[in-house]
Amino acid sequence: MTTQVAFLFPGQGSQAVGMGADVFEASAAARRVFEAVDEALGFSLSTLCFQGPEDTLRATINAQPAIVTVSLAFLAAFQEALSAHDSAWSSPLAPAYTAGHSVGEYTALVASGAMELKDAALLVRERGRLMEHEGTVCPSGMAAVIGMDAEVLQEVCQQASEQAQAELASAPGHPGLGKVVIANYNAPGQIVISGEKRALELASDLARTRGAKRVIPLSVSGAFHSPVMQPAADQMVQVLATANLHDATIPLISNITAAPLLHAESFRPELAQQVATSVQWVRSIEYLVAAGVTMFIEIGPGQALTGMIKRIARGTRTLNIGTVADLEKAVALVRELNIVL
Structure with missing residues (x-):
């Protein structure tokens, strides 16, 4: 063979x-x-x-x-x-x-x-x-989400982005402001999300509420593989x-x-x-x-x-x-x- x-x-x-x-x-x-x-x-x-x-x-x-x-x-x-x-x-x-x-x-x-x-x-x-x-210009980060389906997490990111953008006092000046997305489809049940700081916080909290087993902040200098970049x-x-x-x-x-x-x-x-x-x-x-x-x-x-x-x-x-x-x-x-x- x-x-x-x-x-x-x-x-x-x-x-x-x-x-x-x-x-x-x-x-x-x-x-x-x-x-x-x-x-x-x-x-x-x-x-x-x-x-x-x-x-x-x-x-x-x-x-x-x-x-x-x-x-x-x-x-x-x-x-x-x-x-x-x-x-x-x-x-x-x-x-x-x-x-x-x-x-x-x-x-x-x-x-x-x-x-x-x-x-x-x-x-x-x-x-x-x-x-x-x-990552310096637009404070941001990434988090690993364990035990959540990609489709549900996509909805979480969309909802968090909408809420974060609604909170902005003025029109966004950076393309990443108020946005969080799925960055890495690493393996089933192991997905990384990435985005501007407030949007990422909202998505992390919402993922926990929607049943994610764990949400782990990653030690990175910015929101890689997202609109921030x-x-x-x-x-x-x-x-x-x-x-x-x-x-x-x-x-x-x-x-x-x-x-x-x-x-x-x-x-x-x-x-x-x-x-x-x-x-x-x-x-x-x-x-x-x-x-x-x-x-x-x-x-x-x-x-x-x-x-x-x-x-x-x-x-x-x-x-x-x-x-x-x-x-x-x-x-x-x-x-x-x-x-x-």
Whole structure:
């Protein structure tokens, strides 16, 4: 039986001080990734990943390039361990698809051959700066809602937005004022809402009233994947207009549409608008399962995506590679299953 593999890459929130330090020591390919990013950014992002401080690493402008860099370092180490040759990103284990959660989509584009490492680092650093700025201009946040159907939560967000906008004394000056929306469809019963501070508070209270098991405020600098981020999305259009993008050699599953993308010009609107648009993660994984994927390998810090897969696609095989120990187990299993192409 053929094993179809998808590489998945995590987004913001997976960062932790110390991430990537072990693979930096263990893998020459991983070290090259860290060194290239440090050179591109003009400061030692690797030191920030390995040593912190935590508050600085958690800042959106730093967390986003840090997560992408660590994920790509583990990908490089994984491919290096599977082959003694200096291989391209998609070899020796060529996934059928790639996908990334939010900023992880940039990692997936590098893995798909559509973007160069240094370009990705610079773009993600600017993305983080713009998103952090909008969170300052329009005080806002995000919250995970556990145990509520998406349809009911959609109604909650609509009602909270209407009430918050009615409370505004004057016409809104920022596109995110008084608005809260579903930001991440992460897994059944695990959905993230995002919006302007007052609207988010109203939605959180209403979700509890309507039967949510838990509503957990998230430690983020703004309302990602909501109308609060529309100015950042508009500016990303300009940033991406001159970005060096190529057609992908491996299809990437869109956060916005949960459909495969291959062509360079399709990536520009995707990367710009995903900043202010819901992440359709459940639909993305369902698409991959329907397309025949039977193994999901999460590459990067944390295990959040692996947990989501287990709730969305029971019966599929999952691996996560976020430490050298994980890497060694994954290499052994891939060799055992004889799925190296």
